[in-house]
Amino acid sequence: MSTATEALAYNVEKTRKDFPILKREINGYPLVYFDNAATSQTPQQVIDVIVDYYSNYNANIHRGVHALSQEATDKYEQARKKIQEHFNAKKTHEIIFTSGTTHGINLVANGFASLLHKGDEIIVSALEHHSNIVPWQILAEKTGAVLKVIPMNQEGELIYPAFEELLSEKTKLVFVNHVSNALGTVNPIKKIIDKAHQYDAAVLVDGAQAAPHIKADVQALDVDFYVVSAHKMCGPTGVGMLYGKEEWLTKLPPYQGGGEMIATVTFEKTTYADLPHKFEAGTPNICGGIAFGAALDYINTIGIEKIAAYEEELLHYATKKLLEIDGMEIYGVSKEKTAVISFNINGMHPYDIGTILDKLGIAVRTGHHCAQPIMDFYKIPGTVRASFSFYNTKEEIDVFIKAVVKAKTMLT
Template identity: 70%
Template sequence: MLDIKSIRADFPILTQHVNGKPLVYFDNGATAQKPQVVIDAIAKYYEEINANIHRGVHHLSQVATDVYEESRLKIQKHLNARHSYEVLFTSGTTFGINLVANGFGQILKPGDEIIVSHLEHHSNIVPWQFAAERSGATLKVIPMNEKGELMMDEYVKLLSPNTKIVAVNHISNALGTINPIEFIIEKAHEVGAAVLIDGAQATPHLKPDVQALDCDFYVFSGHKICGPTGTGILYGKEKWLNQLPPYQGGGEMIKEVTFEKTTYACLPHKFEAGTPNIAGGIVLGVAVDYLNAIGFDNIEAYEQELLDYATKRLQEFDGIEFYGTSEHKASVISFNFTGIHPYDVGAIIDKLGVAVRTGHHCAQPIMNYFNIPGTIRASFAFYNTKEEIDIFIEALKKAKTMLS
């Protein structure tokens, strides 16, 4: 059981008012709020140990290096990665996907195939389009059904010996659908394809075990799990990270440089060129510790309560259309009111202190499937409450009355 009152006290932003109303923050799918322990850790780094890391002989550099690498070990344990050097610090999910797609773009050839799904965020579509254009490979798409679920029978038909990489999200950011990634990974491996899982929307709600999943790559963003913006993780199996070329060149990623030839550093430094976001990497480990102390089983159970309660309350409305009605969902609800633009609803309830996301959520192919411009998306976190959902419902009633 979660002590929600105590948890909410950890998040100073939740005490503020917006337009004279208590803030109700239901835009967690875009970014999570930060607990005081994370905020304090950022200040502590700059106040006490700010220095560049790796190879520095002075005290502060050694301390900063040790703490930075301790954070990598925390995340290795969190993901159950086999080796710490399979855990790469990035600036976020988008960077991690681009790193892998850029590498595949250099090793794929005409006739090879890339598979993505209809449920992907643009960040897991566009980089693969780049890779296909550069290599001459073909991009194929797993279709979805009206419930917002991927059609696994069609996926199996798409697979062939030419399939080299399958890239799908663990949870849809736009609909909340939890995809059957275990099945997706297993079937891809049967034809010798690698699999990248976009875990940006999954890691706030559950604890992935990359060895149990047997995925080849798993990416996520720090800011969605109560960590700093500009941070993220790319997990990659050692064999693949060794095979892929570096994404960027510069300091840290080299073993030896001459004007004639450069040799690359060992993992993980091969992919970590330049001065990293040192404070962000360290504090990401603090955020992971914070969430693990609460417990992901507790988070999952409580957020399911919020999802069920919000769904029931929203069903009280006439003229409401839900998008993404899969049986297996995270705490995300996408919906519209008949004849009302989602932006107008979002703008009105903002005046009442309620923050939601409206638009296509960087998932335009999903909106095109439903023939809509976008949705109203409410996404819940473990620090939200049923009382906030009630405020949300009352705000929607006012908005609907004004716009009808």
């Protein structure tokens, strides 16, 4: 089915009925929620799963012989299986539950602290969220490794030839996001992974912004680590996933010590549990994990291809309308991008525009979006970011455009 046909086959009004929050009013106006890159909204189907857990089988998992514990354990491990199948991991134990993308990145960074040596090189891209920059800076300081940066161009794309030049026999790790949270740029991660592997470097991909729009196949990508957050894909906050190849997860030491991640404990010596429990110390976010699985069920029922096609239609529609406004500057005009538009209007601070939009019931994000190096590259303090999801409509975009024009008039 073509992209255009996918979009036509999608019924957004039917989908909107699944999201209770979309019935809200803000300051007397119907809510227009365009902050989906920060967090997506949650459908009733996922909310019902959360309520059902706490109403009917709330219990700790893996340790109990009683019925509630066994039921919660089964549901939790079923969710892990759903995640494995969605991302096409080879084995279920290659899926580690985390508190989110940031947790997953820090887990890997902590593990490599014992594997890197002074003079080793690690590479990060200029398009990263702070959570995929700061842990590696800390790692470099701890180990004496050298951190190098893949530069970007004015279109908001990575300069691939420069990446090739950065690679060497000293390169041990490469970190890149699948999609830029600030600009929506889709990076050529397969190309980057394949090239890095020629130098025996491991690759971690931050998939937080890609997961709502792109169904990543971790085996086809041959990626070593892939991290996501449930709250970007209609799930709850405080839960996420780290995929790691079995050989890497076996090699890395545990991130935290405590219950669940042990096999035996004596005061003389502790032995660690097998994967995935080696990296899942303590009582996890059981309800969150189960709801993450339910969110994937919801998305897959609609179909990620339909979602992507419809969101691309929204992106093109909104981009065209915004560019009709005098003084409009859009940052990130990559040929491959998701439904994110970062913009400024000449002479106006993004915070002021965002504040006026909020008064009109429209939720957007303003600031540097935890991607300050990108803003420094463009020599701007930040942007207004409108990010769309499959429950948004062209009618909402029309309301948004009128509000932007109004904000511009008020600030002129």
